[in-house]
Amino acid sequence: MPKPSKGPRLASSPAHERLMLANMATSLFANGRITTTLPKAKRLRPLAERLITFAKRGDLPARRRVMRVIRDKSVVHILFTQIAEQMQQREGGYTRITKIAPRRGDNSPQAVIELVTEPLSAKKAVVKEAESAAKVAAKDDNAEVAAATDAAVAEGAAKDAVDQAVEANESDQDVAQADKAAEDLEQTAAKADQTEAQAEEDADVAEDAEKAAE
Template identity: 60%
Template sequence: MPTPTKGPRLGGGPAHERLMLANLAAALFEHKRITTTETKAKRLRPYAERLITFAKRGDLASRRRVLALISNKGVVHELFTDIASAVEKRDGGYTRITKIGPRKGDNAPMAVIELVLEPVSPKQAVVAEAESAKKAAPAKAAPAEEAAPATEEAPAETVEEAPAEVEADAAEAPAEAAAADEAPAEAAAEEAAGEKEAK
């Protein structure tokens, strides 16, 4: 349970406060974003995120715990199917609070609280992939070492084809090496001629 905030309750009593938070959470899950006062938004955030965590578990016990708080079965179904699958790869931070300025009538500070349903940022996804690749690399290295002895006993046909390719590559290699040796020699000769002209 989140730590209780200091100061007065939102409603007249604790039961009223629980009902207000449940109604705000139901409206948030139904409409995906609601406008309310900053105080109510800050009190709603841990409450709603806890319910989303239950929805991500997805088992019957979690569904019953959420149904004990939110009585609307349609909203609970949407929470467990749509919202839980949208935030499946996100580890917390399911809501966002944006301050929008004072209310016209009583000058109360207002805020918009909304669900963060967009996918996790690419940077975080790359880091997660890199970590999973590191974990998978040692597992793949062991089977590759076991497979190496099997490749040494290759059929005779593949062994005969390999030297022919190596001979063709070896014939081309001296010609390329000679051309590479000539290029630096020509460049050095041009530099020497440029220095003589400069003097």
């Protein structure tokens, strides 16, 4: 008989084990908590949290994926409408295992596995909002740096055009070439002004976002 990779098998066959875990997950979502042996609770936890992750997506493929395990449509409805909404602010750790006294008779270790329905603390919520605002501000800062770099490149191109025009006049080259260099200089200068204005506007937006985050 093949040896299971995740420890001893909890039932007589793999199919029986999958069915048993599915029934336990159904009871967990329907009641919020169940009491079972510690090995079963540890095996149930990753399955239950994965099903909650599917429920948080909320789309039809996720619902079909969950219904391959949970066959009770009313429990699936509770999972997608109530439990998923309670877990929206969490990024994991949807369940909690608490050890209790051993079972009478065979002295098997028991545990209570339950859904973590408590809302996040105000401090954690503020930290999460601050992290989001910091990401937005960093993105704006990167845009500002890119715009400033483009402005510097344009300014350098304008200086090169000026030097070319001066060299053309000093070496008595064709007047048409000097005029062309002057026109290029005007166009480059206009692009540089436009880029600089855009950089200032992006800097103002980044500053407003940072103030809003504070």
